[in-house]
Amino acid sequence: MKRTFPLVICFGGGIIFIIQFFIPHPVSKAIYDEALNWLIIVSVFAFAIALESLFRVHGTKIKRRKPGWGFSVIPLVACITVGAFGIIQGVREGTVFMKVFHYITVPMSATVFSLLAFYMASAAFRAFRATTTRATVLLIVAFLVMFGRVPIGPFVWKGLPDIIEWIFMYPSMAATRGIALGVGLGIIGTSLKIILGIEKGWLGGGGK
Amino acid sequence: MIENKTNKPQRDGFWEKLSKLNRRYIYMSVGICVIVPLLIRMRLPIFITPPTKSLYNVVDKIPPEDPENMLIISFDYDPSVMPELQPMGVALLKHCFAKKIRVACMSLTVMGIGLAEMATEKAKEEFPDVKYGEDYLIFAWVPGWSIVILKMGENIKETFMADYAGKSLDEFPIVDKIHNYEQVPALVCLTGSSTYLSWITYANTRYNETICTGITGVIAPEIYPWLQSGQISGMLGGIKGAAEYEILLKKNKLSKVEGTASVAMDPQSITHLLIMLFIVLANISYFVIRRKK
Numbered sequence: 428m429k430r431t432f433p434l435v436i437c438f439g440g441g442i443i444f445i446i447q448f449f450i451p452h453p454v455s456k457a458i459y460d461e462a463l464n465w466l467i468i469v470s471v472f473a474f475a476i477a478l479e480s481l482f483r484v485h486g487t488k489i490k491r492r493k494p495g496w497g498f499s500v501i502p503l504v505a506c507i508t509v510g511a512f513g514i515i516q517g518v519r520e521g522t523v524f525m526k527v528f529h530y531i532t533v534p535m536s537a538t539v540f541s542l543l544a545f546y547m548a549s550a551a552f553r554a555f556r557a558t559t560t561r562a563t564v565l566l567i568v569a570f571l572v573m574f575g576r577v578p579i580g581p582f583v584w585k586g587l588p589d590i591i592e593w594i595f596m597y598p599s600m601a602a603t604r605g606i607a608l609g610v611g612l613g614i615i616g617t618s619l620k621i622i623l624g625i626e627k628g629w630l631g632g633g634g635k
Numbered sequence: 636m637i638e639n640k641t642n643k644p645q646r647d648g649f650w651e652k653l654s655k656l657n658r659r660y661i662y663m664s665v666g667i668c669v670i671v672p673l674l675i676r677m678r679l680p681i682f683i684t685p686p687t688k689s690l691y692n693v694v695d696k697i698p699p700e701d702p703e704n705m706l707i708i709s710f711d712y713d714p715s716v717m718p719e720l721q722p723m724g725v726a727l728l729k730h731c732f733a734k735k736i737r738v739a740c741m742s743l744t745v746m747g748i749g750l751a752e753m754a755t756e757k758a759k760e761e762f763p764d765v766k767y768g769e770d771y772l773i774f775a776w777v778p779g780w781s782i783v784i785l786k787m788g789e790n791i792k793e794t795f796m797a798d799y800a801g802k803s804l805d806e807f808p809i810v811d812k813i814h815n816y817e818q819v820p821a822l823v824c825l826t827g828s829s830t831y832l833s834w835i836t837y838a839n840t841r842y843n844e845t846i847c848t849g850i851t852g853v854i855a856p857e858i859y860p861w862l863q864s865g866q867i868s869g870m871l872g873g874i875k876g877a878a879e880y881e882i883l884l885k886k887n888k889l890s891k892v893e894g895t896a897s898v899a900m901d902p903q904s905i906t907h908l909l910i911m912l913f914i915v916l917a918n919i920s921y922f923v924i925r926r927k928k
Binding site: 471532555 | 679684713714715717748749756779783786794801852859860873904911913
């Protein structure tokens, strides 16, 4: 029952909403609208599960005094205090919640991501070598795009943006479109396998 | 140290030393190349690319002060990509405020709401007369991702129900006559991930909504197939795209203040040149060392 019931819901829901898409009747639209409301409500439970997981993982680490348990205290304290302030004061400008967001979350996230520029420069220096013909082509294209995408490129040579646009519009787009079509077909195949109950990995237990 | 043909150890030459360059020197050079151009401005001319021009035209054509027309900007990103995407949001908001186009901000990610609020505050510095609830609005965050996009196609007010601070949408006149995508001539999705695909799949394909996007530089090439097919009507690619939009606003006398993206163009130009120089030096060193061996 634990496995059959979700499979039946998945099969029924999948088939009903494939058919519903082609029927513009008010009853069909009403069913669709109601289903959307349900799905938003179901999405909320994903956050409840995430919270439960956060507290379980870090709580266990703290309880068993595992190495680095002190770091686990930080997310739990942050989650409880910021959450409490958000619930009590709200999230308007000037509240503690927004101050934490503006002066802690935003600068910390932006700083960590900005370090990428330094790592990329170092990685480019160590790894970007014209060892083969393909690597050389990649190197030349990367050079053109790097130079042409910033103002100094067109400043040096006005024709550069046209070349960059051509690279994006033809060779790059052909490759991207090929990948997108492959991904699209893969999504259709996997969706059908899930609806028809062939793919059961989403039920947990590795699809057994 | 490398060994020569007689197997005698030889002192490292310039190229050998260069190939083993300590990464701290690279980091330091990048740091200098970012900071110095911020202090000494070069003000290089910024070339406007066609996708930016298209997005500008889409926004510009929205009827101003029309209660039945509203632009929606979806701030679908986290603070990590904020340096690239936030200037786009600010520039778009300034465009709307200057032309009195009604605009609503939303987000499919939790933190995007805070960033939307920051962007509106920044844009308001130049347009202090705009009023919350009349000229612009920030919708509440609703979980569900693609479901939110689909639900907006049926009923926008029912999807969000409240603004970001929890006030009922019935209290805001800006959304009085907004029902679904039919009253939203365009929606701009600002993202550093594949969120734009959800907007194309669910809002454009199913509801024929005009979708534009502002995207981080690394993802920008992925957008071109959708631009060519018309499923995306305009794009801002990376901080350069944001700078182009700021230039368009200035050219059309819609904004007088220089935006942060335009300021960031000089450091980006110099840093790109530095990385190119590093790659050239690394390749010369690689070939010189290979020939010696």
